[in-house]
Amino acid sequence: MKIDKILIIGSFGQGALENFYSESFKLLRIQVFKYDIQTPFRRYLGTSILNKVAYRLGFSNKFLDNINEELIEFAAKLKPNFILVFKGMEIYPETIDALKTNTKLIANYNPDHPFEFYSRGSGNQNILNSLPKYHIHFSYSKNITDKLKTQLNTDAYTIPFGYDSSKKAKRAESYLNDVIFIGAYDNSRAKILSNFNEIGVKIYGDTKWHSRSILNPRVKEMYQNKPLYGQSYIDVTYNSLASINLLRKQNILEKTHNMRTFEVPGYGGILLTNRTDEHLNFFEENKEAFYFESVEELKDQIIYLKKLSISAVEKIKADAYKRSVNSNYSYHDRAKSLISIVDQYLS
Known part of the structure; x- marks a missing residue:
């Protein structure tokens, strides 16, 4: 049957x-x-x-x-x-x-x-x-x-x-040099992201990023005062320089991944996320995605990506998207x- x-x-x-x-x-x-x-x-x-x-x-x-x-x-x-x-x-x-x-x-x-x-x-x-x-x-x-x-x-x-292969991104020049984080607020994420105010990381998410960051002015400055869903999420992911993906505790302990793992490359963006066994298997490091194990390594990766030429950035995005399609993700x-x-x- x-x-x-x-x-x-x-x-x-x-x-x-x-x-x-x-x-x-x-x-x-x-x-x-x-x-x-x-x-x-x-x-x-x-x-x-x-x-x-x-x-x-x-x-x-x-x-x-x-x-x-x-x-x-x-x-x-x-x-x-x-x-x-x-x-x-x-x-x-x-x-x-x-x-x-x-x-x-x-x-x-x-x-x-x-x-x-x-x-x-x-x-x-x-x-x-x-x-x-x-x-x-x-x-x-x-x-x-x-x-x-x-x-x-x-x-x-x-x-x-x-990732949803039926959705296609639209080009928007205004995000080209942005390193972004899209996601819900929690204390551990806020603590990590507060280290990147000076290098221009932008946060998109629910209003808790504002209400719970009263004592953390760095994070309040980074927060863009809105979440991103649907087409807006896809467009910003595609047009930004890179998307930071912070795995939760369970994902790190299981050495696994989350939904963002495939959405960022699948929508044409550059994935910047925790180094895990599954991530290394899904996308080749420093060619199709970029990984980190510490705040210092994440900062180094952001600085490296910001120095790349537009053509180099576009090649990384193209390689990641090609891997997503060819690997049936x-x-x-x-x-x-x-x-x-x-x-x-x-x-």
Whole structure:
């Protein structure tokens, strides 16, 4: 049996991984049905501080109970032959059992670590207790995939992150000499980036870069007072001199990568990021991407790139983009890889 109907369960906000796979599956002429389980629950939590406190303390939650019941009913009517759950913090283990009665195969793709949680939003007991319930698992990281296989004795496959090959950048001369950072605020990132005010690094992200940098005037100066999404994100990535990508703790410990790893080269930019085993495997150092292991090395890399001629910069960008295309790093290619694995289970 080949896949003809997929149910994707997750979150479908701007830039969500679920969207990239949904659109890619459609291009493969597969019927795609989406169930947004995260947005209504987040909206519910946001209506009252008491809702948040009760949820974090582990009290039973009637609203979440109803969401799970509605999901089961939705799947029972749809009867997809494949269900793909992204992360699954809101899904009860019993719900996974119920979903299995209405599909041939159910898989989980976790864009974080599935059983080692490094922050409050990276996982919970639902994820832990549901791990053995899925038929198969997908992870972005080879190291995590290996741990799933050995520690859970389950079928697991590595599907790295990618980039949206359907999007093309537009040229904008005003960013040509900019070294940029695009991303959410956290203390460790702010501490690192505060070292680069004098050499002109620009920060794009949420307003926390302003509100939480009252005692850090260097970072406030660097902040450009806006986030970048969609086409603006792609255009600035492409036109800037280089994009700094700061991996979070879990990515460094697992020697892996993040979504930005492929987006920057895939959209025609120069990637400047932490040196990890996976990064070195994906892009050749000092030809297709630039790596660092310390603030001092990052500073040296920025100074080096700023001294390059326009033609040298354009060649690096072209080499990185060529590697992205030739190595099948797009989400369309990732989706094809995932489907080929799933087909083996359904045939």
